[in-house]
Amino acid sequence: MRRLEPGLKAGRLDAAQYAKNFSDLHPRLGDHEALVASDRCYFCHDAPCMTACPTSIDIPLFIRQISTGNPLGSAKTIFDQNILGGMCARVCPTETLCEEACVRNTAEERPVEIGRLQRYATDIAIEQNRQFYTPAAPTGQTVAVVGAGPAGLACAHRLAMNGHQVTIFDTREKAGGLNEYGIAAYKTTGDFAQTEVDYILSIGRIDVLAGQMLGRDFTLHELQAKFDAVFLGIGLGNVNMLNTEGSHVNGVVDAVEFISNLREAKDKADVPVGRNVVVIGGGMTAIDAAVQAKLLGAENVTICYRRGKEHMNASDFEQDLATSKGVVIRHWLQPKHLDHHGGHVSSIRLEYTHVDNGIMKGTGHVMEIATDQVLVAIGQKLDGTGIESLKLDGNKIAVDAEGRTSIAGVWAGGDCAAGGQDLTVSAVAMGRDAAESINRSLAALSAGASAVA
Structure with a gap:
């Protein structure tokens, strides 16, 4: 077996092995x-x-x-x-x-x-590019959709079906949201995310404006003034940081960024990975990051989670997938300190944890793992830029059963909204259902305007 060099390194494997690993x-x-x-x-x-x-x-x-x-x-x-x-x-x-x-x-x-x-x-x-839907007659009404992820795309498509003109605003260069930037490369190979986006947009009456960020390039108030309705599908744009001593040294990377870089890489051999990788977290992002680190050629990959197996957000299937690829999952461990050599992470010290009267606590006992790359996957959170006027429910946008926010004429859905389950399928459902609510609201406005006339 070929030995791997320590430290971050790209091109650990040959082309055939990359192709096999990411099939x-x-x-x-x-x-x-x-x-x-x-x-x-x-x-x-x-x-x-x-x-x-x-x-x-x-x-x-x-x-x-x-x-x-x-x-x-x-x-x-x-x-x-x-x-x-x-x-x-x-x-x-x-x-x-x-x-x-x-x-x-x-x-x-x-x-x-x-x-x-x-x-x-x-x-x-x-x-076969088989299209099953023809947009209804134009209503003359316009809707702004902020976010081109699953919720925004589902909402836009259903609105276009009902005859409305839709403009999608998205921060990124490509539409698709986490489907494009956040899914493990072995789960959706090739360029399927963009193929699906093109298929959805081919219904017509949907314009996509890339590189447009709410709160920077436009405000919610400006959208309300320009459009008849607004839908927010902005996802969770911020990540939770690892507040541990030494966590700002080189080699400590946000797992979402790691997955995104791998997704967008033209050649997997261009993506560096450590020889000994530690992943902090217990959800799907942690699993995706750990498995892909192993597939990139890391020799040792360890997931450390502060609670037990039964508490992990990642399903049993995903946990089993990780272990089948050689990933070690260790429970009841929380990071305490990251050591470094020459400014680059060299090891991580973790404290054993337990539950005492329903509260997770450290035991005081510490263990150490040598590592040259730490991937942090401890959750994402809402970026409140541009939505300061909206009522929140916890750390997400408050919505009713139809996706309506605290501001009239503004709906929200997907991961950013209360009730969102951080799943593509639930985001689609929320975007679709909000579109139906928007359509009913606009129809009522149109009927009222006709009656007045």
């Missing part, structure tokens, strides 16, 4: 495989899988359509509820949603492969 985690089913997989569905009358889906896709129907050789019809059934069904098929934690609810999911049987069947149908429709 598709769940490759698309072939035609025969899809027919066999769809035949396992019982088509339950009460459809517990459908109830478990945040976007309420008619799962038994789309699977039956596949079983009868109608993948395009299946894709339409999916897109009727979730226009980002292609990405959700790749990144949804189906093992804790629809597939967990599948009646075949027992000790003796595995569930129907709902996610892979959804990908099979949606990929065919997108590859």
